Amino acid sequence: MQLIWFRQDLRIQDHAALWHATQSGNCMALVILSPEQWQRHDDSPAKQIFYLRQLETLKSQLNQLNIPLLIKQIPLWDDVPHQLLQLCQQLSINAVHANIEIGVNELKRDAQTQKKLEKHQISLELYHDQTIFPVGSICNKSHQPYQVFSAFKKRCYELLSISLPQCYPAVAQQEKIQLDFDLGHALISASTSMQSPDTDQLQQLWPVTKDYALEVLDNFIDAKIEHYQQERDFPHLNSTSQLSPYLNIGAVSIRQCLQAIFRKQAGYFHIDNLGQQTWLDELLWREFYQHILYQFPAVSKHQPFKINTQKIEWRNSEQDLIAWQQGQTGIPIVDAGMHQLLQTGWMHNRVRMITAMFLTKNLLIDWRLGEKWFMQHLIDGNLAANNGGWQWCASTGTDSVPYFRIFNPVNQSQKFDKNGDYIRKWVPELAHLDAKKIHEPYAFEPAQALHYPRPIVDLSLSRKRAIEAFKAI
Numbered sequence: 001m002q003l004i005w006f007r008q009d010l011r012i013q014d015h016a017a018l019w020h021a022t023q024s025g026n027c028m029a030l031v032i033l034s035p036e037q038w039q040r041h042d043d044s045p046a047k048q049i050f051y052l053r054q055l056e057t058l059k060s061q062l063n064q065l066n067i068p069l070l071i072k073q074i075p076l077w078d079d080v081p082h083q084l085l086q087l088c089q090q091l092s093i094n095a096v097h098a099n100i101e102i103g104v105n106e107l108k109r110d111a112q113t114q115k116k117l118e119k120h121q122i123s124l125e126l127y128h129d130q131t132i133f134p135v136g137s138i139c140n141k142s143h144q145p146y147q148v149f150s151a152f153k154k155r156c157y158e159l160l161s162i163s164l165p166q167c168y169p170a171v172a173q174q175e176k177i178q179l180d181f182d183l184g185h186a187l188i189s190a191s192t193s194m195q196s197p198d199t200d201q202l203q204q205l206w207p208v209t210k211d212y213a214l215e216v217l218d219n220f221i222d223a224k225i226e227h228y229q230q231e232r233d234f235p236h237l238n239s240t241s242q243l244s245p246y247l248n249i250g251a252v253s254i255r256q257c258l259q260a261i262f263r264k265q266a267g268y269f270h271i272d273n274l275g276q277q278t279w280l281d282e283l284l285w286r287e288f289y290q291h292i293l294y295q296f297p298a299v300s301k302h303q304p305f306k307i308n309t310q311k312i313e314w315r316n317s318e319q320d321l322i323a324w325q326q327g328q329t330g331i332p333i334v335d336a337g338m339h340q341l342l343q344t345g346w347m348h349n350r351v352r353m354i355t356a357m358f359l360t361k362n363l364l365i366d367w368r369l370g371e372k373w374f375m376q377h378l379i380d381g382n383l384a385a386n387n388g389g390w391q392w393c394a395s396t397g398t399d400s401v402p403y404f405r406i407f408n409p410v411n412q413s414q415k416f417d418k419n420g421d422y423i424r425k426w427v428p429e430l431a432h433l434d435a436k437k438i439h440e441p442y443a444f445e446p447a448q449a450l451h452y453p454r455p456i457v458d459l460s461l462s463r464k465r466a467i468e469a470f471k472a473i
Contacts, residue, residue, distance in 0.1 A: 001091060002027040004067070005084075005098040007106075009129060009250030010051070010058045012065065013214075014167040016127035021097035022171050028091060029062050029069045031055060032084075033187060036075040041105075041383070042375040046202055046345035050379050051249050053208045055188055061210065066176045071184035077109040081116035088122050096122065099129035099250075102294045103383055104301065132156070132165055132254055132287050135294035145295040149399045152288050153281065161269045164262060165255045205344055206245055206379060213246035214256065221260045228275035235337075235348035236421035241279065244380035245346070247286075257283060289388030292398055299387055302368055304396035311473040312396075314366040323456050324359050325373055327427075330455035332439060333413035334358050336426035343426075345379030351422075354412050356393035361406045362462040364469055367394035395470065403470035406463050413439040427452070 002021040006029060009015060021027045038048055055071075062069045074083050088096065096117065101110070114124040128134040138155055139145055146152035220241040224231075231239035246252045261280055262269060271277045292299065299305055323329050327338030337351035347355070352374075359370045371390040375381040391397025417423055420438035424431040429452050430438050437444040442454055 001025065001093050003088065003091070003093045003096045004029045005096055006031045006058065007098060007101055007250075008248065009099050009253075010054045011213075011251050011253065012058070012061045012171060014253045014256050015099075015171075015250075016129040016168060017097040017099045017125070018171055019168040020125065020127060021095075022174065024095065026174055026177060027067050028093075028177065029067050030087070031058075031069065031071050032080060033071065033073045034075060034077060034080075035073070037077050037105075042372055042381070044345065044375065044377050044379065044381055046377070046379040047245075047248075047381050049199065049202070050206055050208070050245060050345075052188055053203070054249055054251055057208050057210060057251075059185065059188070064173070065171060066174050068177055068179055068183060069185075071187045073184070073187050077105060080109055081113040084113055085116050085120060085122070088117065089120070094122060096124045098124065098126055100126045100135070102130070102135050102290055104297045130250070130254065131290050132258065132283075133159065133291075135291050138291055145291065146288075147292075147398045149285065149288050152291070153284050156284050156287065157269075160258075164258055164267055164269055167253070167255050167259055201343070202345055202379065205346075208251070213243065213252040216241070216243055216246065217252055217257060217260050221263065225261070225275045225279055226273055229273075229278040230275075232278065233350045233416050235351050236417055236419075236425070240349065242346070244382075244385075248380045248382050254283065254287075285388075286385055288399075289384040292388065293384040296398075299391070299397070300383055304394075305391055305398045306396050306400075308473055309394075309396040309470075312469055313472070315364045317363065317365065320363050320456055321359075321365055321369060323453070324355075324363060324365070324370075328453050329358070329457075330442070330453040331358065331409050331459075332420075332423045332427055332430055332441065333409050333417060336417075336423045339426040341374070341377050345377060347378075348422075350412075350416055352389060353393055354407055354409050356390055357401075357407045358409050360390075360394040361466040362409075362457050362459060364462070364466050367391065367396060404467055406466060408459060408463075410440050410459065 002024050004018050004021045004027055009017070012018060059069045072083070072087070074080055084096070087093070098110070101107070110124070110126060117124050133156070138152060140151065146155065220243070224239055224241070228239060231237050243252060243257070247254065247257070259267060261276055265272070271280070296305060304310055324334070324338065327335035327342065329335055333351065334355050337347050337355045340351070341347045356367070356370055359365050360367045367390045371386055374386055374390070378386070388397060392400040395401055395403040413423070419435045420433070423438050430441060433441055433445070441450055441452060
């Protein structure tokens with residue numbers, strides 16, 4: 001009997017471990033719920049509930065394949081090797097199949113599990129599935145990992161032009177397996193009874209019905225990708241794919257995304273327009289940060305990629321941090337983004353950059369506090385992408401923005417939310433202001449006329465302060 005261990009890959013289509021396992025005989029499936037481990041990793045309630053809802057969909061899909069799904073709750077990963085061995089012995093499992101996860105704790109868990117199982121002649125087969133290319137395989141001529149995105153991207157383009165990664169074939173239905181023990185599905189129901197802010201709204205915003213993620217992908221490719229390059233930076237437009245939550249839990253695969261991009265080219269690597277190229281580049285940024293996480297594990301241990309930036313003297317201002325967290329900074333575009341995050345579990349990517357740079361540069365508050373807050377609230381919280389984005393904005397990471405290049409949030413707002421539509425939606429107390437006043441209300445309105453905080457920082461002076469702090473190292 002084969003056992004497929006599902007992790008952040010809750011789908012049956014184009015699934016490396018599932019396909020390989022089914023080629024070796026009858027299978028059972030396993031999902032391990034680790035709530036205490038999730039909490040240690042700052043996974044948001046929205047992300048946890050989203051995962052469990054997708055798990056219900058996976059259960060239904062596996063049932064159609066006659067693959068029983070076993071749910072086990074193991075609070076911490078340190079306990080996984082022993083308990084998984086017991087389970088394998090109970091079920092007469094001779095091989096466990098799983099897709100590689102690249103975080104430090106995940107790799108440690110899998111190495112310990114593999115060692116434990118092999119002592120009892122049970123193999124743990126691991127497959128590359130979450131990235132386009134196996135982590136560690138994209139290297140320069142000196143066999144060193146790339147640390148600059150442009151060079152990494154160029155190499156990826158060269159490889160993709162030779163051959164696009166193909167999706168795995170569909171899995172066939174197997175014969176029914178008779179079982180005489182509890183599969184643990186009650187754990188899903190108990191866990192999904194958890195409540196987070198606006199749970200009903202999150203379910204409406206992020207459905208998990210059968211094939212929904214693929215429908216979102218197809219709609220983006222058919223209706224949006226051609227204009228993606230021109231429209232992606234405008235947060236009031238519905239112009240991005242919004243696939244990140246589904247990619248993050250594996251409801252859709254990175255290979256399916258690639259194949260969709262080049263569907264009209266019959267699966268050949270041929271770029272027809274800037275929108276197509278720009279979205280591909282975004283997928284490669286995601287790829288880049290995962291390779292960085294694997295090759296430079298210190299970044300997952302709260303360390304900056306640029307070692308010298310450890311010397312930066314960050315400000316310790318709990319008051320300013322709370323104002324930023326709650327969207328009460330007095331800078332409308334920043335507050336709009338933070339309100340969107342709190343209410344939906346998601347934030348437009350341009351606004352993520354604006355809010356992150358405001359915290360790290362204008363407020364000069366440690367990027368790690370912002371990184372943690374995002375992980376605690378994002379439905380698509382991903383260690384590699386979140387860390388990479390924060391270190392880019394904070395000028396502490398690989399290929400990051402130069403420290404002297406600091407976004408002015410008012411200018412960003414005027415450029416990318418010209419009429420103030422995004423601000424009006426997420427900061428309704430400013431909805432009555434016209435397109436000129438809404439970006440910087442206190443430059444035009446007397447304090448007593450607004451029910452809105454005054455700016456907590458002077459943008460010009462704080463910019464100079466940040467530049468001096470970075471120069472000092």
